[in-house]
Amino acid sequence: MSSTVADEAMIEEAAQWMALLQSGHASTQEQNAFRRWREGDPRRAEVFNRMGSGLSILGNEGLRRMPRENLLHTLNAPSGRRSFLRTTLALAGFASLASIVTRLSDTWLPSGTLRTGTGERLHLTLEDGSALSLDARSKVVTQFDSQQRLLQLLDGKLLVDVAKDSQRPFIVETEQGRMRALGTRFLVQQGEGQTQITMLHSQVQIITRSGAVQVINAGQKATFNAQGILKLEAVRGGEAAWTQGLLQVRDRSLGEVVEALRDYRRGIIRISPEAASLRLSGIFPLDDSQSALQLLAKSLPVQIEYHSPYWVSIERR
Structure with missing residues (x-):
């Protein structure tokens, strides 16, 4: 473009x-x-x-x-x-x-900042050999030195496959706390007032801003705020599908699905509360939000209206 x-x-x-x-x-x-x-x-x-x-x-x-x-x-x-x-x-x-x-440029962001825009993903290898993936509309600051390897997730979502380094711990930091990898592969999302971490392999130690500590293992997902752990649950599967351009959901609300699509579609998607409460399972293409919306219309009792290329509304039929 x-x-x-x-x-x-x-x-x-x-x-x-x-x-x-x-x-x-x-x-x-x-x-x-x-x-x-x-x-x-x-x-x-x-x-x-x-x-x-x-x-x-x-x-x-x-x-x-x-x-x-x-x-x-x-x-x-x-x-x-x-x-x-x-x-x-x-x-x-x-x-x-x-x-x-x-x-205008990104000069206001700290040195070492990686970012993605709407509908963009980024896959790269960090200087220590770790593999990092950023979802759309994400920002992360990399700070590697002789003491530690630090990723500060400012917004959005990342997945990291940590390379082993016995001399330098690997840490992901959000507004709510720090996650120290114990040789692992995991996904972190910075949400509204909370952080969610999904363990795909090995272990991570969570330390919230208030000092609460929790170790989570592969197959677990934790949601926490600055005070402590809010929820600890089993991984449903498909959480990392976005790295392949797919949105995989299992018994999720339509509101959650639309929230994920917003990062991949320019403009406004408006959804009524009645439509947002509908639940569904399926796999949807993130890189083709138009097709994803059409699939939603076929699988749920909803009506989708296109007021303009940048303004879509979803109502329950």
Whole structure:
């Protein structure tokens, strides 16, 4: 994808998020999804903030009072969407958008940061020989020295196959604590206020921010916060399927499935609470979210509506 096309897609995504948030109808789930979208690329925050400046000139109160149906109608119509973008971007001073996007970079991130965007995965070998995989919309800082091998997971999900090194422990750190590998292969996900670790081989020692300690073994999954272990359960299988571009679920809610698809699809996926509570099992392609949505529509009593290429809603039939 060329930089120009990518920039236009980012602007349209920002416009759709702005319309949803300003409508006053955004759910908590959608607000969390917006936060992840915005934090997934520093350029998005710049685009969104400038767009917000333009809307403040237009009058945010009037936009908030606009019925949701009117907003959807505006964004569904190509002429209305172009008008919305032109007005907002002109007021926000986007005459030099190309130079702004080019100028912005990841220099605000610490040295040694690895990151992925929407729909991207990264597989590489670290300097110690360990194999690392990053899921979409993930950020991790690598800090290797003579004393330790440290990965700081800032956001998203990683899988690591740790190379043996008797002199330097291998540690993965999140907001909630540290996980010290005891020669192992495991998966870590930084969630909202909690960390989840899935053991695929050997053992890991968890030390939470408060000092609680727990050792988990292969075949176990632990969820913890800064205070302690919240849940310890058996691995269901398929947790690492994302490394192959697949989403494998067993008796999971549709809401959880959609949450995973959001990292692989640009724009908004809105799902009603009634649809989100439906449960299912299956294997879905992450790299083709359109096909994944079609499979969901065939296997569950849901109706999927495409309001625009960047705005999809799922309702229970």
